[in-house]
Amino acid sequence: MAETSSREWNYHPDFPIDNNPLFAWPPRPLDTLKYYRDSWLTLSEGTLFLAMAWVAITYMSPDLATTATLDWTWAGGIYLRNLATLIVVAGGLHYYFYRRRGQQTELKYTSKFLHRPSERFLFNNQLYDNMFYTLVSGALIWSAYEVLMFWAMGNGMITLSSYGENPIWTFAALPLISLWISFHFYLNHRILHFKPLYDRFHALHHRNVDVGPFSGISMHPVEHVLYFSSVLIHFVVPTDPMHVIFHFYMLALSAVFGHTGFDALLVKNKRRIALGHFHHQLHHRYFECNYGAVDMPWDVLFGTFHDGTPDARKKMMARIRKNQT
Ligand SMILES: [Zn+2]
Numbered sequence: 112m113a114e115t116s117s118r119e120w121n122y123h124p125d126f127p128i129d130n131n132p133l134f135a136w137p138p139r140p141l142d143t144l145k146y147y148r149d150s151w152l153t154l155s156e157g158t159l160f161l162a163m164a165w166v167a168i169t170y171m172s173p174d175l176a177t178t179a180t181l182d183w184t185w186a187g188g189i190y191l192r193n194l195a196t197l198i199v200v201a202g203g204l205h206y207y208f209y210r211r212r213g214q215q216t217e218l219k220y221t222s223k224f225l226h227r228p229s230e231r232f233l234f235n236n237q238l239y240d241n242m243f244y245t246l247v248s249g250a251l252i253w254s255a256y257e258v259l260m261f262w263a264m265g266n267g268m269i270t271l272s273s274y275g276e277n278p279i280w281t282f283a284a285l286p287l288i289s290l291w292i293s294f295h296f297y298l299n300h301r302i303l304h305f306k307p308l309y310d311r312f313h314a315l316h317h318r319n320v321d322v323g324p325f326s327g328i329s330m331h332p333v334e335h336v337l338y339f340s341s342v343l344i345h346f347v348v349p350t351d352p353m354h355v356i357f358h359f360y361m362l363a364l365s366a367v368f369g370h371t372g373f374d375a376l377l378v379k380n381k382r383r384i385a386l387g388h389f390h391h392q393l394h395h396r397y398f399e400c401n402y403g404a405v406d407m408p409w410d411v412l413f414g415t416f417h418d419g420t421p422d423a424r425k426k427m428m429a430r431i432r433k434n435q436t
């Protein structure tokens with residue numbers, strides 16, 4: 112672990128940062144096993160969101176017989192559940208790391224705790240601005256997609272595959288959902304970086320150079336529509352309703368975790384759960400790199416990967432200069 116080896120960062124993980132070794136050549140089978148063990152057999156985003164999705168589908172979701180008919184009662188219930196989930200998860204992380212300063216700057220990528228009051232943010236305040244876009248537009252568009260999915264499942268438009276019928280697929284689909292999200296995110300995010308779309312829609316997210324939990328899905332509504340469209344994949348692959356909720360958590364809550372600004376939560380000086388996505392923190396610092404996520408190496412393939420090293424920074428600057436001439 113490198114605590115402080117660069118003036119650029121208060122803390123950063125060891126450089127060069129890695130991508131999912133599943134796609135490495137020559138193959139790295141042991142690293143791949145370790146990657147998937149850490150992702151799916153320990154307390155991680157994946158296992159936590161899976162447990163939360165199970166609770167949500169078992170105790171806090173309408174049954175599919177009800178959702179066959181659109182009705183504000185169950186649709187509103189989904190919205191309130193998602194709103195409460197965002198408030199508890201993002202609010203809890205913000206309270207612990209930014210208000211209580213529970214970890215001070217330990218494992219924090221930058222030493223700043225959000226931006227100073229500025230006119231570039233709604234209400235002149237980054238936190239209130241980010242909460243507004245997360246809780247108003249984010250929760251609403253997430254829930255609209257979720258209502259669509261539940262309505263479609265209730266009407267037999269999505270092929271259902273329950274745990275009882277196909278337990279192997281129920282679990283195998285989880286890492287596949289994560290890979291799909293990586294692919295979909297690279298694509299929609301790369302498109303949003305084309306100048307006209309960037310200026311109109313995506314610049315709103317990038318006002319946050321320093322980020323906090325509420326920055327995760329603090330996006331323009333058009334970006335929310337693109338970002339959450341990842342779940343439409345369930346119209347073509349067999350799906351357990353729990354997969355749909357898990358998929359939404361991997362979009363919304365993973366972004367909240369990923370923008371926390373801290374690499375991990377420490378309990379008694381031990382890393383209990385990985386939080387920040389340093390790969391994406393580099394994107395917020397430099398804009399023109401790391402459009403995807405580490406689960407699939409699209410940035411490596413398209414020459415936009417920044418692994419944190421000074422060498423990668425030089426290459427990125429040369430690429431930007433070349434694109435400008
Ligand atoms: Zn971001």
Ligand SMILES: [Zn+2]
Nearest residue numbers: 300313317394
């Ligand atoms: Zn971006």
